[in-house]
Amino acid sequence: MLHVRAVCPAEHTAEVVELLREHPGAAHLVLHRGAAVSPEGDLVEADVAREAADEIVDGLCGLGLDRTGGITLEALDTAVSDAADAAEEAAPGEAADAVVWQELLGRTGEESRVNATFLGFLAIACLLAAVGVLTDSPVTVVGAMVVGPEFGPLAAIAVGLVLHRGDLVRRAGLALLVGFPVAMAVTLAGVLAGSAAGIFDPGTIDGNHDVDFVYQVGPASFVVALLAGAAGMLAMTSAKSAALVGVFISVTTVPAAGYVVVAAVAGRWDRAGFSLLQLVVNLAGIVLAAAIVLIVRWRRQRSAPLLRPLSRG
Structure with a gap:
């Protein structure tokens, strides 16, 4: 899995949280209100299945976070969680076959x-x-x-x-x-x-x-x-x-x-x-x-x- 961190202006936080909450390939959603200092805003974190990461990152870019905030990806070696297992099962395809184009x-x-x-x-x-x-x-x-x-x-x-x-x-x-x-x-x-x-x-x-x-x-x-x-x-x-x-x-x-x-x-x-x-x-x-x-x-x-x-x- 991959760990996604999204720094977003407060006015877009609800949309970001909704996007991650509704995507079946995302788990462990965390919201830190006002945690971001530069650029100023909120910090949203989630663990996502690799095969869902490209779609999620593209959605976050569609909300303008690549310009007004920031998106970072970090590989996770191990995720011990039923929610993480469910996210990987729900995401289409296989992790080994997934291409995260922004990461590439x-x-x-x-x-x-x-x-x-x-x-x-x-x-x-x-x-x-x-x-x-x-x-x-x-x-x-x-x-x-x-x-x-x-x-x-x-x-x-x-x-x-x-x-x-x-x-x-x-x-x-x-x-x-x-x-x-x-x-x-x-x-x-x-x-x-x-x-x-x-x-x-x-x-x-x-x-x-x-x-x-x-x-x-x-x-x-x-x-x-x-x-x-x-x-x-x-x-x-x-x-x-x-x-x-x-x-x-x-x-x-x-x-x-x-x-x-x-x-x-x-x-x-x-x-x-x-x-x-x-x-x-x-x-x-x-x-x-x-x-x-x-x-x-x-x-x-x-x-x-x-x-x-x-x-x-």
Whole structure:
């Protein structure tokens, strides 16, 4: 279940309470008169079945609470209550299949921002990939896949395209366009420093065949990217985040970026070019598959009113 908190002006409190009271997917309704300070108003709380959350949030937005107050959602790990059980049984569908579109917009929007943490993880992932390539270590390359944070912006691009949110697409695109060059520049400095210190020899990549899959791009690369993108978006929309780890170690994005740098330093421009193509193919496949999954899920809920845009803040 999800916990919904709605800050609302006093003149809309009765409508909010009525909406939650009458919805069969809501339980544990609580009203705090005058509890909200900024913005000023009342605080209404309720626990709702995940499969009913999208309809309830849309109804609250229809009352203008996204503009005059505020709506927050919080996942509940456990709800021990007959009322909660009844709400989940009364809500249509299955919780695992329910998409809370406002939650998805908020989550992908947060993960698509360019910040020091995103750049740091991406740079570390590329450095790990480079070390894996130089040492012919598939395990290290897989570790780089797990560390890489690039799926967040890719998912955000897919969400933005499907829900016509140009601001989300631009923000996520900027994260990728800035993040990968910065990470590759840091990796280039690391490879050059390691080579100068005698720690690594970039020329050894000619004999490192255990990591050849990083630059060997082909139809299978696109198929894997499609499957990974579909699985990743299913995981995000169904709140099954554990499946995302499998997505991260399925696609050759960060390893390809790391291989580009190592191959360039070694003067193997053919491999650098194929690695760059591998990167592009995987990025495009993930976004395409993720968008298709969203379109299919959106059409299943096409009877719901169109989502209102979230705040650009």
